[in-house]
Amino acid sequence: MIPAPFTYLRVSSVQEALDALAEFGDDAKLLAGGHSLIPLMKFRLATPKVLVDISGITELSGVSLEGDSIVVGATTRHATLEHSPVVKEHCGLLAYTASLVGDPQVRNRGTIGGSVAHGDSASDLPVSLLAMDAQFTVQSRTGTRTIAAAEFFLGFWQTALTPTEVLINIKVPRQKQGWSYQKFTIRSQDWATVSTAVYGKSVALGAMADIPMRATAVESALAQGAEISEAALLADHNTSPSSDTRASADYRRHLARILTEDGLRESLTRH
Numbered sequence: 001m002i003p004a005p006f007t008y009l010r011v012s013s014v015q016e017a018l019d020a021l022a023e024f025g026d027d028a029k030l031l032a033g034g035h036s037l038i039p040l041m042k043f044r045l046a047t048p049k050v051l052v053d054i055s056g057i058t059e060l061s062g063v064s065l066e067g068d069s070i071v072v073g074a075t076t077r078h079a080t081l082e083h084s085p086v087v088k089e090h091c092g093l094l095a096y097t098a099s100l101v102g103d104p105q106v107r108n109r110g111t112i113g114g115s116v117a118h119g120d121s122a123s124d125l126p127v128s129l130l131a132m133d134a135q136f137t138v139q140s141r142t143g144t145r146t147i148a149a150a151e152f153f154l155g156f157w158q159t160a161l162t163p164t165e166v167l168i169n170i171k172v173p174r175q176k177q178g179w180s181y182q183k184f185t186i187r188s189q190d191w192a193t194v195s196t197a198v199y200g201k202s203v204a205l206g207a208m209a210d211i212p213m214r215a216t217a218v219e220s221a222l223a224q225g226a227e228i229s230e231a232a233l234l235a236d237h238n239t240s241p242s243s244d245t246r247a248s249a250d251y252r253r254h255l256a257r258i259l260t261e262d263g264l265r266e267s268l269t270r271h
C-alpha cells in the first residue's frame with residue numbers, strides 16, 4: 001500500500017502543466033484531487049515517475065454561465081457542484097449527481113475533471129454528462145479541441161485524452177429538460193452497482209459496460225411513442241454488465257430496467 005517513488009511537481013498555470021507533460025511524456029501523470037490516482041498508485045496499478053499537481057491552477061476551477069451553457073472548470077470539486085447556487089438553478093442534474101459521489105471527504109477533494117479523466121464506468125458524473133451531451137475542452141501544446149461526451153469514453157479506464165493533454169473544462173446545457181439520476185448502491189455511500197441518468201428523452205447508464213453508455217433502444221422506443229414502462233424494458237439491450245462481488249450480470253440488467261423506469265418517471269417532475 002505504499003506507492004513507488006515519484007517526483008512531485010506543483011504547477012500554477014495550464015502552460016506549466018502542458019510543458020511538464022511534454023517534458024516527461026508517459027512518465028508523468030496529472031494530479032487533481034488524488035482520490036482515484038493515489039489509490040491506484042498505492043496498489044501499484046499506476047507508477048508515474050512524476051506527479052504534476054494541477055489543483056492550484058486557479059483558471060481551471062469554477063463555474064460560469066455562457067449563453068445556453070454552464071462551463072465547469074476541470075478542477076472544480078464535487079462539493080462545489082453540489083452546493084453552487086448557479087449549478088443548482090441551471091443544471092439540477094449535475095448538482096444532484098455530484099451530491100451522490102462518495103462521502104463528504106471524497107466530494108471535498110475529488111474533481112469533475114479527475115472523475116471523467118479516470119474513465120470508470122461506475123463513476124457518477126460521467127453518466128449524467130453523457131445524458132446531457134456534455135462537451136469536453138482539452139488542450140495540448142499544439143492547440144485546443146472539443147470532444148463530445150459520446151466520443152470521450154473509450155474503454156475500461158481509457159478516454160480520448162492523450163498523455164500530453166489537459167482537460168480544461170466541461171460544458172453542459174443550462175437545464176431545459178426534465179431530469180433524474182438514479183443510483184443503486186449496496187452500502188449507503190458507495191460506487192454505483194448500476195446508475196441511470198435521464199435528461200429529457202436521453203438516457204445513460206453506468207456500470208452496464210466498460211464505459212458509460214447511452215440506452216439507445218430506450219431512446220428510440222420513446223421517440224416512437226412507447227410508454228415509459230414499455231421503453232424501460234429495453235434498458236439492458238446491447239449492454240455487457242460484469243458479474244462481480246456487488247452483483248451478477250443478470251441482476252445488473254434487472255436494475256437497469258427498474259432504474260430507467262424510475263428515472264423516466266421522476267424526470268417528468270424535475271426541471
Ligand code: FAD
Nearest residue numbers: 030032033034035036037102110111114115117123124167
Ligand atoms: P485524480 O485522482 O487526481 O486523477 C484521476 C485521473 O484523472 C488521473 O489519471 C489524472 O492524471 C487524471 N486527471 C485529473 N485531472 C485531469 C485533467 N484536468 N486533465 C487530464 N487528466 C486529468 N466516484 C464516484 O463517481 N462515485 C462514488 O461513489 C465514489 N466514491 C469514492 C469513494 C472513495 C473512498 C474514494 C477514494 C473515491 C470515490 N470516488 C467516487 C472517486 C472520486 O470521485 C474521485 O475524486 C474521482 O474519480 C477522481 O477525481 P480526482 O480529482 O480525485 O482525480
